Amino acid sequence: MTSRWMDEVELVRPVDVTWSVMSLSVLNEGRDLPGDYRTMMDRAWGPVRVITAAAQEYGDKVVKPLYDAMGARIHLAGEGDYSQVLVPALGEVGLDTSFAAVAGTDEVDEILRASHxxxxxxxxxxxxxxxxxxxxxxxxxxVVSPAPKGEEAGRLWDGCVLVAGTPGFFEIKRSRTVGPIFD
Incomplete structure (x- = not known):
């Protein structure tokens, strides 16, 4: 959702986004997690490895388009088998589909962990x-859902930059009442 918000921010504010790879799988590595969440984290290594490998070859400019192509298949189309999104997503963004083979290996994990x-x-x-x-x-x-659009996205940007730039400011939080809303 934040990536969708940032797309909107770029339209209404003088912001030039550079996308880098982060991973909940890396973040949660070695943590004691509930079974279903652990299963999801284990599956999520594949797509992020593919994005990392593609970025190593083609640079950061491929991170967001590939992330979006995979995300549309996973989050919008509901594909639960992440291995099934790799080749179509790579093809959609014009990248060599052989990058999909990296999903099941650890060959880019050091680079992925360093980026994270x-x-x-x-x-x-x-x-x-x-x-x-x-x-x-x-x-x-x-963490916002749905992603604000237009000037609402810009106002949220302005506020986030303001509070984050305030010395001594650390956190704002409330409980989630809805899941992701993709509209």
Missing amino acids: QRAMSLVGDDVGTPVVAVDGTAFFGP
């Missing part, structure tokens, strides 16, 4: 994904 750690080093270890960094300030989130 770069983001975490900006905000600390008490948060998750996503991390947004702007003008020397970084923050976790926002």
Whole structure:
């Protein structure tokens, strides 16, 4: 949802986004998790490995289009078998479909962990994904659903940058009352 919000922010604010790889699988590595969530985290290694491998070959410019192509298949189309989204998503964005083979290996895991750690080093270890960094300030989130559009997206951006840039400001939070709303 944050990626969709940032797409909107780029339309209404002078922001140029560079997309980097983070991973809930890396974040939750070694943690004691409920069974269903552990299963999801284990499955999620595949797509993020593919994105990491593609970014190594083609640069950061492929991260967001590939993330979106996979996300549409997983979140919008409801594909629960993540291995089934790799080849179609790679093809959709014009990348070599052989990158899909990386999903079942650990050959890019060191690069993936390093990318993830770069983001975490900006905000600390008490948060998750996503991390947004702007003008020397970084923050976790926002976690928002549905993603605001137009000027609402811009106002949320302005507010996030304002609070994150306030010395001594650490957290704003409330319980979630809805799941992701993709509209």
